[in-house]
Amino acid sequence: MLSLDYIRNNKDKVIEAAKNKGREIDLNKIIALDDQRRKLIQQTQILREERNKAGKSKPSPQVIERGKKIKEELKKLEDQLVICNQQLNNLLSYVPNVPLPEVPIGKDASENKEIKKWGDLPKFDFKPKSHIELGEKLDLIDLERGAKVSGFRGYFLKNQLATLHFALLFYVFNKLVKKGYTPLIAPAVIKGFAHFGCGQFPWSEQDVYKLNDDDAYLAGTAEQSVTPYYSGEILNEKDLPKKFVAFSPCFRKEAGAYGKDTKGLYRLHEFWKIEQVIIAKNDIEEARKLHEELQKNCEEILEDLKLPYRVLLMCTGDMGEPQIKKYDTETWMPSREAYGETMSNSIMGDFQTRRLKIKYRKKDNSTEYCFSLNNTALASPRILIAILENYQQKDGSISIPKVLVQLIGFKEIILKK
RNA sequence: GGAGGGUUGCCAGAGUGGUAAUGGAGCGGCUUGCUAAGCCGUGACGAUGAAUAGUCGUCCACAGGUUCAAAUCCUGUACCCUCCGCCA
Numbered sequence: 278m279l280s281l282d283y284i285r286n287n288k289d290k291v292i293e294a295a296k297n298k299g300r301e302i303d304l305n306k307i308i309a310l311d312d313q314r315r316k317l318i319q320q321t322q323i324l325r326e327e328r329n330k331a332g333k334s335k336p337s338p339q340v341i342e343r344g345k346k347i348k349e350e351l352k353k354l355e356d357q358l359v360i361c362n363q364q365l366n367n368l369l370s371y372v373p374n375v376p377l378p379e380v381p382i383g384k385d386a387s388e389n390k391e392i393k394k395w396g397d398l399p400k401f402d403f404k405p406k407s408h409i410e411l412g413e414k415l416d417l418i419d420l421e422r423g424a425k426v427s428g429f430r431g432y433f434l435k436n437q438l439a440t441l442h443f444a445l446l447f448y449v450f451n452k453l454v455k456k457g458y459t460p461l462i463a464p465a466v467i468k469g470f471a472h473f474g475c476g477q478f479p480w481s482e483q484d485v486y487k488l489n490d491d492d493a494y495l496a497g498t499a500e501q502s503v504t505p506y507y508s509g510e511i512l513n514e515k516d517l518p519k520k521f522v523a524f525s526p527c528f529r530k531e532a533g534a535y536g537k538d539t540k541g542l543y544r545l546h547e548f549w550k551i552e553q554v555i556i557a558k559n560d561i562e563e564a565r566k567l568h569e570e571l572q573k574n575c576e577e578i579l580e581d582l583k584l585p586y587r588v589l590l591m592c593t594g595d596m597g598e599p600q601i602k603k604y605d606t607e608t609w610m611p612s613r614e615a616y617g618e619t620m621s622n623s624i625m626g627d628f629q630t631r632r633l634k635i636k637y638r639k640k641d642n643s644t645e646y647c648f649s650l651n652n653t654a655l656a657s658p659r660i661l662i663a664i665l666e667n668y669q670q671k672d673g674s675i676s677i678p679k680v681l682v683q684l685i686g687f688k689e690i691i692l693k694k
Numbered sequence: 695g696g697a698g699g700g701u702u703g704c705c706a707g708a709g710u711g712g713u714a715a716u717g718g719a720g721c722g723g724c725u726u727g728c729u730a731a732g733c734c735g736u737g738a739c740g741a742u743g744a745a746u747a748g749u750c751g752u753c754c755a756c757a758g759g760u761u762c763a764a765a766u767c768c769u770g771u772a773c774c775c776u777c778c779g780c781c782a
Contacts, residue, residue: 344762
């Protein structure tokens with residue numbers, strides 16, 4: 278959410294940003310509604326002031342008569358104000374955030390900028406298999422029974438791969454805990470306000486699972502439960518930034534992705550993630566530094582795992598509505614003969630914290646909305662694609678990344694007779 | 695699932711129809727002068743304003759209702775606590 282003051286003072290910027298993000302907004306309508314809202318507020322305040330003054334002592338019959346009149350007039354104005362606020366908030370909730378100047382302007386993924394590449398692509402002196410083939414041969418992934426039991430995009434991870442999955446999650450979780458991030462096991466069942474606060478609603482409602490008739494939804498990422506952790510609170514400046522590493526199950530309907538990535542472990546309804554979330558001061562330079570820190574963390578993880586990756590600076594057309602700057606980190610996946618997205622690192626400015634009412638008290642005693650940031654640390658099973666395919670051997674076995682061997686207790690996955 | 699109790703500012707806590715006591719913390723200021731103490735100020739949000747000035751309004755979990763007037767009375771909802779039942 279942008280503030281009305283900001284919108285009024287930066288009309289052209291906001292219009293330009295929405296255009297670059299491919300979103301339609303009607304700022305003139307928003308400003309007209311805000312004018313109307315202010316007028317109604319002023320009118321109600323005058324009447325309330327009169328009522329309050331009359332209420333200071335026992336009223337005379339004339340004052341009671343006048344009071345009845347005020348009550349009627351107020352009721353009319355307040356009803357108008359409710360409608361006005363509803364319309365205004367509805368339009369306002371669709372206004373996307375304004376990207377930073379260094380963000381390239383572009384229509385879609387083709388205009389993202391590659392800014393880094395790491396690691397040598399594996400050279401196989403045999404025909405490499407996809408993770409699906411490897412998973413079937415070594416009895417590590419059961420997609421058929423997954424679909425039978427869970428439905429489309431369902432899966433079982435099995436045998437050594439199930440153990441590897443846990444080891445990866447733990448390795449990454451622990452790595453960030455050691456860096457001073459506060460560990461959290463975060464809920465996956467969350468209320469609507471959390472989705473709205475993070476900017477998932479109103480734009481991506483079709484991608485979220487709703488539970489029965491309650492105010493209960495499944496989270497698509499721990500960002501949606503951890504960012505609202507401090508909602509409605511005022512934090513102390515000296516306690517910022519708050520850095521979290523959170524584990525949670527993640528659920529996505531993938532409603533807009535029918536027919537895309539329908540095979541294997543790439544696009545799933547249910548997966549697990551270690552997420553980094555930061556609540557920081559309202560300071561863009563500090564936010565840029567923290568953004569780089571989050572980026573370094575996820576790159577270190579891929580380097581520990583010795584997986585080749587590249588980093589993209591996302592263009593305006595391929596970033597989400599709340600974001601002002603975003604890096605995607607993509608990991609090499611031999612069967613795709615391409616890098617596939619495994620991490621996504623964003624600065625949100627005060628867009629989410631304004632919706633969630635997360636503020637902090639500054640040294641001069643005034644309050645200010647915080648900034649929020651988040652980046653994936655590890656998403657599994659997707660990352661398993663890269664591990665299985667990059668670590669496959671000529672004899673059909675799969676070696677294990679060194680950093681995990683101690684944790685997991687075996688060095689390779691081999692075909693069982 | 696059943697029974698009862700509760701929700702007031704950063705915290706504690708008074709307040710049963712006339713518009714939020716009091717104590718403490720933190721922060722700021724002043725004074726004294728040194729293992730610290732005392733005094734003063736300080737809730738959030740909104741309208742108006744150049745203003746972090748003043749004035750006014752709103753906020754006692756949330757949403758409605760009754761009333762000239764609601765923290766206070768009524769209804770609904772959420773959450774917390776205690777006990778019983780069930781349970782990984």
